[in-house]
Structure formats: C-alpha cells, structure tokens
Amino acid sequence: MPFSSLRRSAVVLTAATATLAGGALTGPALAAPPATKADFTLTILHANDLESALLPVAGNDGVTAPDGTVTTPATLYGGVDRFVELIQQEQQAAGTGKPAAGQAGKRGVLTISAGDNFLPGAQLAASGEDPDQPVYDATAFAAAGFDVSILGNHDFDQTPDFLDRWLDDVGDGTTFVAGNLGFDAEPALLAQVEDGTIVRTHVEKVKGERIGIIGLTTPDLPLLTSSRGVTVDPALAEIANAQAAAYAAAGVDKVVLVSHLQDIDNELALAAQLRGVDVIVGGGGHELLASPGDPLVPNGVTPYGPYPLTPTDADGEIVPVVTTNALYSYVGRLVVTFDAAGEVLAVDDAASRPLPVIASGPGALPVDEAVARDVVAPVQEYVSSLAQQVIATSEVALNGIRNDVRSIETNLGDLATDALLAAGQREAAAAGVTAPVVALQNGGGIRNASVIPAGPITALDTYTVLPFANFVAVAPAMPVETFIAGVEHGLAGTVTDGVLQPAGSFAQAAGYRVSYDPDLPAGSRVVDLVLDDGTVLVQAGQPTGALSTISVATIDFLLRGSDGYPFAGVDFTVLPVTYQQAFQTYLTTDLGGVVTAEQYPVAGLGRITAV
Template sequence: MTSRSLRRSAVVLTLASTTLTTGLLAGTASAAPQAAASKVDFTLTILHANDLESALLPITGTDGGTYGGADRFVELVQQQQAAAVTGKPGAGQAGKRGVLTISAGDNFLPGAQLAASGTDAAQPVLDATAFTAAGFDVSILGNHDFDQNPDYLARWLEDIGSGTTVVSGNLGFAAEPALLAQVQDGTIVSTHVEKVKGERIGIIGLTTPELPRLTSSRGVTVDPALARIANAQAAAYAAAGVDKVVLVSHLQDIDNEVALAGQLRGVDVIVGGGGHELLADAGDPLVPNGVTPAGTYPLTPTDADGKVVPVVTTAATYTYVGRLVVNFDAKGVVTSVDDAASRPIPVAAQGPDAVAPDAAVNAQVVEPVQEYVSSLAEQVVATSEVPLNGLRNDVRGRETNLGDLVADSLLAAGRREAAAAGVTPPVVAIQNGGGIRNASVLPAGPLSALDTYTVLPFANFVAVAPAMPVSQFLAGVERGLTPDGGFAQVAGYRVTYRAAQPVGSRIVDLTLDDGTKLVTNGVPTGALSTISVATNDFTLRGGDGYPFDGVAFSVLPVTYQQALQTYLTVDLGGRVTAADYPVGGEGRIRAV
C-alpha cells in the first residue's frame, strides 16, 4: 500500500510524516508484534460510515443496478449489528464480542434531498430519522454539518434524540446558544466512554481546523492542536482505567488521519471522514460507480511509539458500511485485526451483498424525499441553448459558462435587493468554484428547479460588502486565481493574469464592465478607493481562504440557489443563450 500525497496543508503542516506499514495487522487474526503472545479477550466490531451527505435516495450504477439509499443502508447496518454478536465467533475471535457503530461526520448536506424536510422546525429532519434508525452509538461533527448554520445543526441534533452521543474534543460552542444548549443537556460532549458488553471504550472526536473557512460555523471555535488534544484525552482515559481508545476524526482527507497517527500515543483505532476515499482489498465487492480504492482496508501507520494503528474510512453517500473487527487482550492491547472479517460492505440491491430496503425508513424517508425531488425535476425554470459546464476541476480552475451564469445571478440578486437592504448596489460579483457542486455538464435543453439545487446545494446566502477597500477586493481576486475550491467565477469585470506568479502578483490587468481600470500592467491605478462586492456570506466570512475578514457586509434574504433560479426565470426570461453564455465562457478570466 502506498500513501498518496497530503493535500490539506492547513492540517498537515503541523504534523510530522509517518511511516506506513503493510501487513502488520493483516491476515485472519494475525498478531501485532507488540502483543504476539497475548490471548484474545474481547473482539470489537466497529461499524462505521462517513459523509452520508443527505444522499437518501438510491443511485443507479454504471451497470444499471441499484445501490445506496438510506433504507438499504439502515437495513444493512442493523443486520451487521446483529451478526457481530450472534452465532459462533470467527476464527481467532474472543467469546466475548461487542459492536460499536460510528459516524465520522458530514451527516447531512444542503440540497434538494435535505430541502425535502422543509424549514418548519416542528417537522422532522428526514436525515435524522434515517440516522436514528441506523442506531449510531457515536458521531462527530463534519464541516457540512454546519452548512445550514449552527441553528439547523441544533435542529438535527434534537431530532436524532438521545441514542447517539456526539463527541467533539476540539470545538467550542459558547457563542452559539442553540448548540450550547445541546452541550448543556449532554447531547454534545468533549469526551465519552462507551460501554460495550462490559468493556469501556474511550472516544476522541476531532473536526478539521479548517472548519471556519469551509462552512457557516459562525461563532463555533476550533482548537487546531489535534495531536495535543488526542494525546491528552488518551492519557486521561488510561489514568481512569479505560484501556481501549478509538479516535473519530473528520480531517478532509484520510492522509491527514494517517499523518496524525504518527503523532499519537494511546490510540488503538482511527476512524476518519471527510475525504470520500474508498479503502478496500483486492476481491472485495464494490458498488458499480467506477470508484477505485485509494488504499487497503485498513491502512496501517505506526504511532509515536511504533505501534501499528489501524485507520479506516469509507466512501460517501450511503454507499458502504465499513466493518473493522479488532481483537484485544485482557489489558486492552490490540492483538490483531481480523482481516477476513474486515472490509467495506457495499449497500447494494444486487450481488452477494444484496440487501432489501428497511420498510419503515423507505416509507418515512425515501418515499417522501423521492416525491419532493420528482416535483422539482418536473418544474422547468429555463431552457439553455448551450451545455453548461460545472465539471469539478473546471469550475475550480478556469472560467466556465456555468460559472459565469452563477456569478451573474449573484450580481443581479445583489442589485435587486440592495435598496431594501440599504446598501450600495454591487458592481462586481465573485462565486467560489467549490460552491458549484453538480460536477457535470448540464446538457442543452430544459433546466429544472432540481438542477438549480444540484448546482448550488448549500444554504449560502447572497451578501454584499458595499464599501470594500479596492486593495482588499484585489487581494480577493488574487486569491481567486488559485486552482482549488476558492477559484473565483466572476461577474462585472475582466481580468488577465499570470498563473505562474505567486498570489499577490498575478493580476496583469483588471477592468470593470463600465470601463474603469483598477489594474494596468500589474499596477493598481487608484481609480477607486472602495467598491461594492456581491458574493455569498461564506466567502465574505473568509471561507476558502478569501482575505475578507473584517469587511462590513449585509446578508440578503436570498440563498444563492434562489438567486440562480430567479435569474433564470426573471432576468433571463427562461432562456440561456449561446451568445451570452458560450462554451468556455465569454473571456472574463484569461491567463497570459
């Protein structure tokens, strides 16, 4: 197994690299070197999932078969929970067996399927209904769990009830009353010991330090010292006689969990989330979606003491249930991972792992969501003469015509709502490419209301900074020329730039649509001192690394999805023309 390069620099820069080991814990009940002669005393099955992201409906695979869906997922989890503790123990397993069911965050995601739950807090969040039915013992919080803002997260937490303990070791909630109430009633805890068949298992929960820049977490604070927090909690558990420790983390890429493992002491297993990676071994059944494994199941880095720590994660959106079977001796030392029993189990309707839908979840969740989504798909809001490019790598690296369309809709919404908000109408607009999520090319032809949700699923609101210093705006433009989730799709200006130059010296020329030149030959002209900028509130809060912290802005009562739908129906009269939105965009952003 080879480790891919670390991609999330904000996390990994503070973590030392670690050596990965293959095979030290592999094989049916194979012994780890540190406990070669120990007798197996307890076998723990960890069932885990991550990044469920409101994918409540089943998916049609590349082979025409069906997989995923909350109803089949719940049925599979329940079957595995029962199988883990009934029947004859597997070879090398202990007679005393237990099961622990874990979610590693991103339990829901804004979009059409989440919108099916409505905005009335008296109505149940359908994602919470499915989550509760699955019987998760423990969950942590991912970045997308804050996308609807902390108040919606509090609504979801209330709906999941008391059956799941939410563990958060590095987040602070004192400035968010709705979440603080969840802390005070014990729904959210900083540490937790789960009792499983008389055994005590300490849980550590960590969320990415990048949280404020990835989502609408508002006043939630984040402690970035992940290794220090984890080691302190593991030591406290050991002092209290808790000899089994599971770290659950949401660090955006499983390589970040692997890197963190090398800094740890006293952690037995790591369950990661946020990266959507599929870990699997040769021969493991997979869902038919073309995703290839990113590594073996489990990964096996070593910790700061040279002890192997199994690290697992699963692919996203209700497609797999991970099953890691770990053997412990009487002192709580991991003696082996049961490799024959450990693997990702596909949520499939066909094949050797086929599972029937859970009837209650189908009726209570899947059917109403399908009805709602179908109604959106039937609601045509516009017709496009041209394919609209929302491919992930394109909207995050260059101008596209869909990016132009979205940026234009922000500018139009800002101008439409400016008077009511008492702000100067915006002159320019910026949309971070990472907020455009359809990851596909919408074909020429009808555009539905469902398409607008697919393109812009988050609960981001249009916002206007009416008097942003031009120097700060130009710094934002510079940041938006980096090919990643913060790459800017733009409206109201044209910019030429040198991609090879570092941030801060990329802009060659920048001209507003009215002809005003803000930069010429790399030099700011000083033509304006301030400028009114429309974007989304996530970006104005510094999301995706935009240097807008501290700028005054007003949030308008329009989500960016609503802005797009209104722009299509009202401003464009239901017609997207090839002249206005040509393939490749109209040349607003040009590398020279």
C-alpha cells in the same frame, strides 16, 4: 504491542458488484500473533460523509447498445433504507454465533459516524423550513443506531441553528463527541452541550467493556462552512494524547479516535504523533479503502489503499486506520481483538472490509420498511417534483465540470455569478446598501460536477448546481485593495507547467474582466483588472487608484473569510436570498427562461484570461 492480521479467505462475488483487482495494494508487514490470550473482540461499524444521499443512484456498469437499447441495466447502489437495513443486520450479527478463529468469546459492537451527516441540497430541502417538520436525515440517522458521532464541516452548512434542529430530531440515542470544538458563543448548541448530547469526552460501554472515544474536527472548519461562533482548537495531537492519557489514568484501556480531517492523509500524519490510541476512524475525504477481492459498488471509485491502513504511532505501534466512501454507499466493518490489558492483538482481516450497499440485481439488500416509508418515499416525491419543474431552457451546454469551474471561466460559472450580481442589485435598495457592480463566486460552491446538456433546466438542476445554504451578501464599501486581493486569492492556486490547477477558491467573475500571469507568484498574478463600465483598477500589474471603495456581491461564506478569502473585517449585509434562489430567479426572471448561446457561449465570455 504490534497486532497481527488474520488473513482473509476467498471472497465470493456477485454479478451486482465491481471488484478490486488483486495485488496492487499492500500495507506494512505485520508481526505473527502474540501468545497473549484474546479477551474481547470489538466490531466497529462505521460510515462517514453521508451527506443527505438518501436515495439510491445508478452505477456505471450499465450497457447500452449502439441503437440506444439498454442491454444490461445499471446496478443501483446506496439508498438510506438499505443502508439502515445493512447496518442493523451487522449490529445483530456481531455478537451472535460462534466466534471466528482468533476472536474472543466476549464480543460487542460499536457503531460510529465520522461526520458530514447531512448536506444542503434537494434531498435535505425536502425536510422544509418548518421546525415542526421532521428532518428526514435525522430520522434515518436515528434508525441506523449510531452510538457515537462527530461533527464534520458540512454539519454546519445551514448554520448552527439547523444543526441544533437536526440534533433534536436525532434524539437521545447518539452521543456527539467534539474534543476540539467550543460552543460558548452559540446558545442553541451550548444547550446541546449542557444536556449531554454534545460532549468533549465520552466513554462508551460495550458488553461491560469501556471504550474511550476521542472526537476531532478539522481546524479549517471556519474556512469551510457557516460555523459562526463555534471555536476550533487546532492542536489535534496534543488534545488526542491528553485525552488518551486521561482515559488510561481512569482505567479505560481501549481508545478509538474518530476524526473528520478532510483527507485520510491527515489522519495518517496525525497517527504518527499519537500515543495510546488503538483505532482511528476518519472522515471527510470520501476515500475508499478496500483490499484485493473486496466487493465494491459500481461507482468507479478507485481504492486509495487497503482496508485497514496500518501506520505506526509515536511509540512504533501499528494503529489501524479506516474510512469509507461516502453517500450511504458502504458500511465499514473493522473487527479488532484485545487482550485483558486492552492491547490490540489482531485485526480479523477475514471479517474486516467495506460492505457495499447494493440496491438492485443479484446481491441487492432488502429495505428497512420504516425508513423506506418515512424517509425515502417523501424525499423521492419531493425530488421528483423538482425534476418535473422545467424553469428555463438553454440553447447551449452548461459546463459545471468540477476541475473546470475550479480553474477556468465556464459559462455555468458566468451564469451563477451573474445571478449573484443581479440579486444584489435587485435587493440593494430594500437592504439599504449601495448596489453592487461586481460579483464573484468560488468554484468550490458549484457542485454538479457535470455538463448540463442543452435543453430544459429544472428546479432540481438549480439545487444540484448550488446546493449549500449560502446567502447572497453585499459588501457595499469594500476597499478596492481588498477586492483586488480577493481576485488575486481566486487565482492563487497551484500552477503546473504554466497552467493554474483546480482549487475550490477559484473565483468565477461578474462585472469585471481580469487577465493574469500564472507564472507570477501567488498574490501578484493580476495583470489587468477592468470593470464592465471601463474603469481600470489594475493595469500592467499595478493598481491605478481609480476608486477607493467598490460594492461587491458574493456569498456570505466568502465574506466571512471562508475558503481563505481576505474579506474578514469588511462590513457586509446578508440578503434574504440563497445563492440557489438567486440562480433560479435569474434564470426565470432576468433571462426570461432562456439561456442563449450568444449570452453564455461554451468557451465563456473572456472574463478570466491567462496571459
């Protein structure tokens, strides 16, 4: 039956929080509360896309006077030590005190992560490569007390082997539900399946009530990460409905779907196909759901919609859908009341909302002392050491703005791609492969999303720009038609008003120049493609046949076909150098520690030109 919503009372705001303006966000009208008696109230605490953001960050609410004096310092938010403290407080509070109006006397709490539990970068690198060294992200995750989690795409970024290490460090407290993943070809993860850490289905017992969990990961997993032999079943609705039906047949009358589908719109579309699912907790899209009056962290993120979203399923039943903004900035709290038959009676709107993790000023949370000592302090020390290591100087600002590196040539894109080419040429002989003459780098792998000002470049900058566990790889005899198809794929994004729109697959270039016509159909936009030595591969839109094969340097992620690149089946060799290491070596060795304005002008070098 349709559930009701218990409308929330006024929210008292603190000076440390930003607030969503009222009136803009609405959901479907909800029916009046039915007369059925409340039997059980479940508080779902949830987070997603934690992505190794272990340290707090400054908000955008600071005020600086014209003379440069900071008149109001920015509010700090996030930080795993305060996140853990908040989630532990909420776990304790969920079952204590007098039940609120409409809630049942019997209450319990379920704590969920919707994937992307860590992300390669400087903060994850603090854990080092020694398997005996604890993974700080795992220590923090265990302290938060997640009952269940699913696996997101970034959880495979450092290959299944590192995920295995992270799971070992998390320990036995969390069950990882992977309803559409297969691990037969990955021995380390298969061992995690055999010992019950990773399961296909799971029933969590909460205060004697059985909660059926369904876990789904994006079907695009092989295109997004280094998942290697992990298989993915794309039949999401079929899997979810079959599992929900199996739970019902076993007498499990409460079902929570946890999914990591990259965009909350995908969860909403899935909801319309479902039967027997009571709540959906989504991840992967970083969306913020918040209702008018909810306190927010000062990060400038505009709410996607109200908390919760309320789509209807295939039977016309409303299914509350929740997610939170990423990076330890919120704990989501959804309070749902069921009747004795397991039907959702109401979402307590007065209690349900995203809870901001405020780290300074009024409203700041205390820290969890153990996490502050065992996680935050050593990670901060490591990151600070990287920030103090000046490895190069740039005469020019380096453009890594997200939409730019994903749609046009930028000088930072040129630098990163030149670093791949240089590393491939340097390592080719030792690897026994033909030295590459061209390189390409997908814009989605350049992650600083900002301009690095002219001046010092630190070791930390290299991690911020290129954070993933991508290795430099060389395809020494790629068919030229395949290389041309790869260049075409990098230019195949959506075009609006004659302008190529941002896409993570956009290819930054080294060793060649390409001109393209955005008005032509995707896959046939290349007009001219010329190597730096003058060899013409495409002229006036037609391949010349000048070469049959070409040696290409890129990252192993792309040569495995990820981001949709048409390289599957091409032989390649992975070099023992990550793309971050290649970038740092290129800056320090190949460029001698100086990026000149002549070599890397702000406007780029004309490697990629729209005609």
